[in-house]
Amino acid sequence: MSLLLPSIVNGLTTGAIYALVALGLTLIYGVLHIINFAHGSLLMLALYAAFFAKTLLGLDPYAALPLLLLGFFALGYALQRWVIDWASHGRDQNILLVTLGLALVIDNLALFFWTSTTRTIDVPYAFEVVDLGVALVPLPRAIAFVAALVLAGLLWALVGWTDLGKAIRAVAREKEGARLVGIRVEHIYAMSFGIGTACVAAAACLLLPTFYVTPQVGYAFVLVAFTTVVLGGMGSFLGALVGGLLLGVVEALCGLFLGESLGQIGIFALFILVLLLRPTGLFGARLA
Amino acid sequence: MRHRVFGAALLAALGVVPLVTSSEFWLTFFLMALLFALLGQSWNVLGGYGGQFSFGHALFFGLGAYATGILQVRHGVPAWPAAIAAVAIAAAVGAAVGALVFRYRLRGSYFALVTLAFAEVARILAASFDYTGSGFGILIALAPGAGNFQFADRRVFYWLAWALVCLGCLVALWLERSRFGARLIAIRENEAAAQALGIDPLRTKTLALALSGGIAGVAGVLYMQIFLFADSHIAFGPTMSVEALLAPIIGGLGTAFGPLLGAILLHALGEVARHATGGAPGLSLVLYGVLLIVMLRFLPDGIAGLARRRARG
Numbered sequence: 001m002s003l004l005l006p007s008i009v010n011g012l013t014t015g016a017i018y019a020l021v022a023l024g025l026t027l028i029y030g031v032l033h034i035i036n037f038a039h040g041s042l043l044m045l046a047l048y049a050a051f052f053a054k055t056l057l058g059l060d061p062y063a064a065l066p067l068l069l070l071g072f073f074a075l076g077y078a079l080q081r082w083v084i085d086w087a088s089h090g091r092d093q094n095i096l097l098v099t100l101g102l103a104l105v106i107d108n109l110a111l112f113f114w115t116s117t118t119r120t121i122d123v124p125y126a127f128e129v130v131d132l133g134v135a136l137v138p139l140p141r142a143i144a145f146v147a148a149l150v151l152a153g154l155l156w157a158l159v160g161w162t163d164l165g166k167a168i169r170a171v172a173r174e175k176e177g178a179r180l181v182g183i184r185v186e187h188i189y190a191m192s193f194g195i196g197t198a199c200v201a202a203a204a205c206l207l208l209p210t211f212y213v214t215p216q217v218g219y220a221f222v223l224v225a226f227t228t229v230v231l232g233g234m235g236s237f238l239g240a241l242v243g244g245l246l247l248g249v250v251e252a253l254c255g256l257f258l259g260e261s262l263g264q265i266g267i268f269a270l271f272i273l274v275l276l277l278r279p280t281g282l283f284g285a286r287l288a
Numbered sequence: 289m290r291h292r293v294f295g296a297a298l299l300a301a302l303g304v305v306p307l308v309t310s311s312e313f314w315l316t317f318f319l320m321a322l323l324f325a326l327l328g329q330s331w332n333v334l335g336g337y338g339g340q341f342s343f344g345h346a347l348f349f350g351l352g353a354y355a356t357g358i359l360q361v362r363h364g365v366p367a368w369p370a371a372i373a374a375v376a377i378a379a380a381v382g383a384a385v386g387a388l389v390f391r392y393r394l395r396g397s398y399f400a401l402v403t404l405a406f407a408e409v410a411r412i413l414a415a416s417f418d419y420t421g422s423g424f425g426i427l428i429a430l431a432p433g434a435g436n437f438q439f440a441d442r443r444v445f446y447w448l449a450w451a452l453v454c455l456g457c458l459v460a461l462w463l464e465r466s467r468f469g470a471r472l473i474a475i476r477e478n479e480a481a482a483q484a485l486g487i488d489p490l491r492t493k494t495l496a497l498a499l500s501g502g503i504a505g506v507a508g509v510l511y512m513q514i515f516l517f518a519d520s521h522i523a524f525g526p527t528m529s530v531e532a533l534l535a536p537i538i539g540g541l542g543t544a545f546g547p548l549l550g551a552i553l554l555h556a557l558g559e560v561a562r563h564a565t566g567g568a569p570g571l572s573l574v575l576y577g578v579l580l581i582v583m584l585r586f587l588p589d590g591i592a593g594l595a596r597r598r599a600r601g
Contacts (some may be wrong), residue, residue, distance in 0.1 A: 083581065090506065096396075096397060100583040107570075108571065231486070265409060268408055269409070275398060276394075
């Protein structure tokens, strides 16, 4: 019992990051109806960006967050507009393969330039803790938890209440109809991809103070993100949020009871089960 | 038609490679290309003819490799029966995965994801138990002899791989002519229409996955007997799944000789990249990724598609 509550709290803080990564993925899926296999690679790239911002420029990850948000939004926009759309001829299966190709390129370029060395940063607040009564939570994790929830809320407001959000929802629902009323579909696709990529940049900045970065790190995350998205329901924001939190807890508990290496199995088993039994996820499947 | 003539000529030329050169380098190069052509053909059966894109074909390759190794090392089963059992296991798991996954109507992105997840589960399980060699992998003791499925002479493995690739191409050609293949292709083109015509999609796709799994298992067995070693990352890792799908996509999806064309081109490129960069890790995969994207842009039907287009125009 004494281990159970801290495990759950710990899982929730990890889950908030999963939720943030998954929010980006679910936005891209909801609009483009494809799975972005490069999502994990972009997260890895963002982790390196935050790492180098700290080591080369002396910029704290939290201070670097706005910069990275902008940078990765632009990167995502460009990738969708000038690589994915360009190469796939708009065919769904080709989009899937192009994002797989992108993942290969990004992951292995990272391996080539930065080698497989595990890198971490030192921040002065790394070992400060917040006492919640039932558990002690490291300060960076508490910040990540709150920030992830705030960002999720902002994203929800963006899609729900702005003109851009309205256009995104229109394209997600019926792209030809959206084109007919004057929405530039290619632009909205790229905007969605850019916003989805920006989510990953935010996750990276919140993650780095308590995590590490290697070229392979994205791969571990991408499967977790897929699981979260499938669990919550493809295209559902609330689903991604709840799914991410739930998954963080499941992982923490499986790690507690089964040990580190088999703990991962819990996630995949859950993934396969959800895909088979309820492919529409916990919260159906519709954007907004 | 032209691509078939070209493919058959290429196969014939590959058959005489060991007679023309005794260079260890070229023999190994073409042997590896043939091995991955076989794996690519396995993917092509399901992905090319059936339209179901698997991102976890390493599962079946790994099962072939691991099952043959474990049966020999842990249970003392002679090499040949172990090899046959391993292929049967890979095919059976293919049927089981198919029955499960297709029953729930998973297709497109979902199918890609669930196959990836199955391969990952296998990788983690293989790395977690002593029975499967945990972190070390499976090592078969060196004991050259035809009875042990180990040949000191590389050429024997080469011709064996070549014969199996020929067989794989024949399976693909059979798919193009048989009723089963016609059903499979009908499902690829329009599953709802195929079903309306009385085709059972679940049964057809499950059989295709079993066949595909079996062929990938053969490639795994061959890999294991050639190298006498495999670990969880080689056998079940995502790189193997990517290799399996790259060859047919680059060579030409749903064509009998596409995987062979693709495998040879990929390995030639990989070798050039390795020489150009002095064996830097990862660069050949960067090249594969770029090639995949560029191919989808300019030649979405692969090299075989190019030949077909020229034949038409």
